[in-house]
Amino acid sequence: MSPRRKPTCAAILIAVVLPEHGTAAAATGLDGAALSWPWALPFIGILLSIAAGPLLLATLWHRHYPTISAGWAALLLLALALWHGPSIAWAAFVRAVLAEYLSFIVVLFALYVVAGGIRVTGTLRGTPLANTGLLALGTAMASVVGTTGAAMILIRPLLRANAGRRHNLHVVVFFILLVANIGGALSPLGDPPLFVGFLRGIDFFWPARHLWMQTAVTAALVLGMFLLVDLWLARGDRPNARASDHRRDPIRVKGGINFVLIGLIIACLLLSAAWRPEIGFSIFGTWVALQNLVRDAALVLIAVLSLWLTPEEHRRANGFSWEPMREVAILFAGIFVTIIPVLAALEAGPRGLFAALLRVITHPDGTPNEAAYFWLTGGLSAFLDNAPTYLVFFELAGGDPQALMGPLAGTLAAISLGSVYMGALTYVGNAPNLMVYAIATENGVKMPSFFGYLFWASLVLLPIFALLTLLPIAPILRLS
Numbered sequence: 416m417s418p419r420r421k422p423t424c425a426a427i428l429i430a431v432v433l434p435e436h437g438t439a440a441a442a443t444g445l446d447g448a449a450l451s452w453p454w455a456l457p458f459i460g461i462l463l464s465i466a467a468g469p470l471l472l473a474t475l476w477h478r479h480y481p482t483i484s485a486g487w488a489a490l491l492l493l494a495l496a497l498w499h500g501p502s503i504a505w506a507a508f509v510r511a512v513l514a515e516y517l518s519f520i521v522v523l524f525a526l527y528v529v530a531g532g533i534r535v536t537g538t539l540r541g542t543p544l545a546n547t548g549l550l551a552l553g554t555a556m557a558s559v560v561g562t563t564g565a566a567m568i569l570i571r572p573l574l575r576a577n578a579g580r581r582h583n584l585h586v587v588v589f590f591i592l593l594v595a596n597i598g599g600a601l602s603p604l605g606d607p608p609l610f611v612g613f614l615r616g617i618d619f620f621w622p623a624r625h626l627w628m629q630t631a632v633t634a635a636l637v638l639g640m641f642l643l644v645d646l647w648l649a650r651g652d653r654p655n656a657r658a659s660d661h662r663r664d665p666i667r668v669k670g671g672i673n674f675v676l677i678g679l680i681i682a683c684l685l686l687s688a689a690w691r692p693e694i695g696f697s698i699f700g701t702w703v704a705l706q707n708l709v710r711d712a713a714l715v716l717i718a719v720l721s722l723w724l725t726p727e728e729h730r731r732a733n734g735f736s737w738e739p740m741r742e743v744a745i746l747f748a749g750i751f752v753t754i755i756p757v758l759a760a761l762e763a764g765p766r767g768l769f770a771a772l773l774r775v776i777t778h779p780d781g782t783p784n785e786a787a788y789f790w791l792t793g794g795l796s797a798f799l800d801n802a803p804t805y806l807v808f809f810e811l812a813g814g815d816p817q818a819l820m821g822p823l824a825g826t827l828a829a830i831s832l833g834s835v836y837m838g839a840l841t842y843v844g845n846a847p848n849l850m851v852y853a854i855a856t857e858n859g860v861k862m863p864s865f866f867g868y869l870f871w872a873s874l875v876l877l878p879i880f881a882l883l884t885l886l887p888i889a890p891i892l893r894l895s
Contacts, residue, residue: 445499445507445755447763454756455768457491461749462798465843466865480742484749491753506699507755514701515803516751520744521711522684523563523846528718529676530567531735532725534669541577543645546586547638549573550593554634557598558605558623564677566595566847571733574858582648584862587855588871589641593634595847596839600630600832604681606845608796608805608834613688615809616816617827625828629883633836636879670729676717683713739853743846750843754799761795761807773811783812786884789829793837793880797844805834836880840872841865 464483468476495504556565573590577583599605601623603613609622687710695704760768776787788808796804808830819827838844842852842865856862
């Protein structure tokens, strides 16, 4: 199969900044091959804090989670300074902030503000068919406006539609699975890992041409499962639903200027990928490119324009507040810092901490083990940021986009699907997951704990992922 030439005009999504000048090791001097497992303890600590804090010490957690997140990050940086020197610790911190976290959070901020100004009014009742339709719509939207954009536009209308139901937790869980993750698998503008691939030379339309069958099968199975669950749980809600049957207001969308602003956000990301003047400066080994600075400034300006141009009552009616954005920004700041040695060890490949795991991605005859790529990329993406995890396995597979779109297309499909799909397995696997969790919790939905969500997401998704790997239709699904 001959790869098609990459188009010059395509919309790009969110939540990722690809380091443009070398690996983390080259930029910071941190040798991943020399790092042993204790270096992962701060990262494990912040994940366990996110998992157990709201469950065991809810009041303490919600009051002090900024301090807890900062404490784990400070512990990691202090250890780096003591063992590897202050200069390496500082360079690693600067890289995590400037090359990865800053633009990541700026894009999330812009989408959160702009989508928060879109108000859907009218009678939205959370019937099983209506809920399934909204989830299907969000799944389709995710590859057009990104998982963050689709999630932020639809989560509040979905919560309002199901506010009067006795059981509504499952609706949010399936929303995260479909809209915040699986739906973003068909274009670089859908999910950050595919954007990484696009910047590395993968054809813009390659995911749509090669992953549509897997995504259609996966989304259909998850939607079917949701419909069955929702029909079962809705039995006790029907009397309440019938009480408002006589009142049917038409559906209207207000704050339409924000759709134009979402288009501008996508255009900013596109231009930053297409315009490369090779102008910038280095800060402690981290290259700061001009196009990234221009993009981030433009995104902040777009968010300010949304606040200025959108009537305040739209956000007030949406129940808009800054707390979900604040929580995501603070917790992911700690995650991006504490993940530094974990990603460095992954970059070290067979010389690093994960050598035993990485050996299983190659068959004895030297050919890639596509199923192993799928499960390892996905399993790590569930707990690490899925964009750099995608990049690590992309490079382990050779890093040649022409080969990966040609004879190694199955390997690229496995890496792409693993990173996008399995980001749904935990709240921290993909940024919109935690944001949806925070909004739902703020609106009174008793969301499951970190491990509770992991259990339910795994119960739904892992059997489907096993089908992708094992069934004899693998020539279609390209994963065995």
